[in-house]
Amino acid sequence: MSAAGRLRSLHVPGTPLLLPNAWDAASARLVEQAGFPVVATSSAAVAEALGFADGQQAPVGEMLAAAARIAAAVEVPVTVDAEAGYDLPPAELAERLLGAGAAGCNLEDTVPGAGLRDVAEQADYLAAVRAAAGDALVLNARVDVFLGAQDQAAVLDEAVTRARAYLAAGADCVYPILVRSAEVLREFVEAVSPAAVNGNLRPGGDLAELADAGVARVSLGPGLWRAQQSWLADQLAALKPA
Template identity: 65%
Template sequence: MSAGTLRELHVPGKPLLLPNAWDADTATLVEEAGFPVVATSSVAVARTLGYPDGEGTPVGEVFAAVARIARVVSVPVTVDAESGYGLEPAELVERLLESGAVGCNIEDTDHGKGAPREAGEQADLLAGIRQAAGDALVLNARVDMFLHGDERTAFDEAVGRSRRYLDAGADCVYPILAKRADTIAALTEALHPAAVNITYLPDGPGLAELAGLGVARVSLGGGLWHAGRSWLKDRLTALSGGTPPY
């Protein structure tokens, strides 16, 4: 499936819902459930492969996992590519396309420093990816300001960064962990008509409310992986105590 198909699914007020997968089997389940896109979760992929999140997984293993996912589904695949793994834009694009992906997230956290990358540097990275990819990738620029501060204090910088990233060629911006309805509404208004991606959180707005707030894309991130792992942990604890797990 093409990047154009994925791009067309980003409609403010009618959000694309992404229940993120982490291997070929879960990707197949996502497609069988009727979702039009398979997205990956970096934490879920990393932990499944035996590495920590935050670019702890060798690049070759990341893209091998993506290739297995793309091989078994017929819908577009978009990849949580963290901060780009230190690859030059052309190489990152080449690896994404070779793996079968037609979209990616790129976050503005510098994992080596454990802090946000300077906004201009991040914009240059995104511009390089766009130049190398042309229209072949849907570029979702993750904005990590709400990871580092209160929503009120982080808002202005999140909007400023989002605008710079859109100007650099991003198709969508992702202010991760923005969860107050008034904050999300202010984001979509400030960035209109651009596509805004929001994380679905149990204590945040529901899916219908997010649509009403003008969101174009909703990600579960590592949510399903965390829920499944918690379920399995409880079953194993029961079994180790002699109680049938099901």
Template identity: 60%
Template sequence: MTELNRQAAALRALHRPGDPLILPNAWDAGSARAVVAAGFPAVATSSGAVAEALGHADGEALPVEEMFAAVGRIAAAVPVPVTADLERGYGLRPAELVERLLAAGAVGANLEDSDPRSKRLSDVEEQADLLAGIRAAARQAGVDLVLNARVDVHLRAYGPAEERLAEAVRRARRYLAAGADCVYPIMLAEPAQIRDLVAELAAPVNVLARPGAPGPAELAALGVARVSYGSGLYAAARARVADLLGAIRAGTDPFGS
């Protein structure tokens, strides 16, 4: 476990508020290698991109064995720490989830707090228990995994809009107390609210980079510690392939200017 511990410590150290870890999420070994070749110090997977690349929909539709096999191929292909997007854990008990994650060679996990199928927000205490169980199982296994707790309040448009930030802060605090290293209020994009959340938590915060959201430089100025691109690169790559195929079908040069 020595190498996994080294990688976990390296991944955790990369979460620096104001100097964020940038994660252009990968979906297979080739895209992971491209991330490393571009100079990024860690690789994160995207559950949606991995699932779609393997012919399944997002939302835990991909068989769990295939997800961990994909994570294993990615981790084996790169020399940097890998953190895996595991949706809500595929119904696995914490000890089994940790065992499979470590066997795949990953040292971090992203876990969301809404049901992938019903889209309903999970009970805060149930999610905190899940995170605490994973933290305890990881320590028993001898590797201090980096846990990123996704907060889905804004994604699911939970409650009145004016109360969502407070609810996100409440959930994030509970998850940090349960053992999370970083919290991920996905879809939160308003700069003032990001700044307020970072100030309220005084802990690493992950923000999704997407159209209409602040860019990495602005997020750094807001105190963010981690910036993820989700399935955005995969979607852009698919769109580019579609353009190339359209050109071929039209009888034109797909590689022309």
């Protein structure tokens, strides 16, 4: 089975694939050594480790080179957070991701500095990536309408509309990022069923609750990176001369 096929097979609603997101070859090896069957990258963590802010501020060549180093360091499939596609034509994005050794990718529907992309435009972009990659990439289409929404229930219908359009365009999974309400997440999962849905495990979050909602994969995002940075800051503070 191909790496993408193995990744795709692990998307089981109710028994989610847990993805501790890595940022370099060393952290990816630790994820693999801990027994996780897939390594995912976090764009925020990778960018910050390279000295840049998240949101496509890092040069695309550096981001993809980091992804290639991660993929070369492990035997398990690697899925890459490709942000909004780095302004690359879809065929070029697919080619460069596959060239880096990626088995999957996240693609978000927010364009940095421009806000949410039109749903039809995003669906067309996803369809073109799918056409270029065939089955060699597992496409996880991020749905960003919950970000910053004061009333997340009020944007549920728009989220479902976007998710269904992205699935129809060829996405394997949809990712309603940062849904705070377990009930809203459950309603979203039911509305797009039987499609795979990606949830977030936030600090102090409950993995069992996400599984009960029916998600098929769970991301930690930059959580491990943030925890590592916090630990390092504490260690440095303790070592600082009086």
